[in-house]
Amino acid sequence: MASAGYVLTWLLWGYLLELWTGGHTADTTHPRLRLTHKELLELNRTSVFHSPFGFLDLHTMLLDEYQERLFVGGKDLVYSLSLEQISNGYREIHWPSTALKIEECIMKGKDASECANYVRVLHHYNRTHLLTCGTGAFDPICAFIRVGYHLEVR
Ligand SMILES: *[C@@H]1O[C@H](CO)[C@@H](O)[C@H](O)[C@H]1NC(C)=O
Numbered sequence: 001m002a003s004a005g006y007v008l009t010w011l012l013w014g015y016l017l018e019l020w021t022g023g024h025t026a027d028t029t030h031p032r033l034r035l036t037h038k039e040l041l042e043l044n045r046t047s048v049f050h051s052p053f054g055f056l057d058l059h060t061m062l063l064d065e066y067q068e069r070l071f072v073g074g075k076d077l078v079y080s081l082s083l084e085q086i087s088n089g090y091r092e093i094h095w096p097s098t099a100l101k102i103e104e105c106i107m108k109g110k111d112a113s114e115c116a117n118y119v120r121v122l123h124h125y126n127r128t129h130l131l132t133c134g135t136g137a138f139d140p141i142c143a144f145i146r147v148g149y150h151l152e153v154r
């Protein structure tokens with residue numbers, strides 16, 4: 001899947017964000033609006049975030065309304081995106097599995113593409129830290145991420 005040059009982009013659109021966070025109790029199994037990618041871009045209300053690593057394999061997100069950030073977990077990465085400037089004000093935590101873990105994973109007979117750290121969990125832990133967990137090349141690992149001015153993995 002992760003072919004070279006393949007760039008996963010994803011869109012954040014103000015209205016969609018409101019739908020997520022607005023606490024609507026209406027039937028949510030069907031989207032209230034249907035728009036194509038092109039239509040969305042033409043509204044000029046769309047910010048596109050391109051992961052500099054290309055393929056993101058997004059699996060988990062966490063909205064931090066208080067700090068106005070969106071945390072995004074992908075393959076070997078966690079991003080902290082600024083809701084004000086999705087494409088600019090982001091921070092990135094590179095969190096790959098170690099070479100040893102990858103080797104062990106491949107020796108267990110897993111496909112090489114699965115032998116990476118796919119970040120699956122992002123939770124608020126306390127006022128200063130998020131808890132995040134990844135598949136760790138079939139050896140799950142968790143870490144605290146200190147949020148605030150200096151974002152770092154502990
Ligand atoms: C979006 O921006 C383009 C280019 O600036 C402009 O031609 C278009 O009319 C704008 N669309 C809307 C819905 O404002």
Ligand SMILES: *[C@@H]1O[C@H](CO)[C@@H](O)[C@H](O)[C@H]1NC(C)=O
Nearest residue numbers: 125126127128129130144154
């Ligand atoms: C939050 O949890 C982390 C990890 O256990 C800890 O280091 C930090 O001091 C805690 N922060 C607060 C405000 O309790």
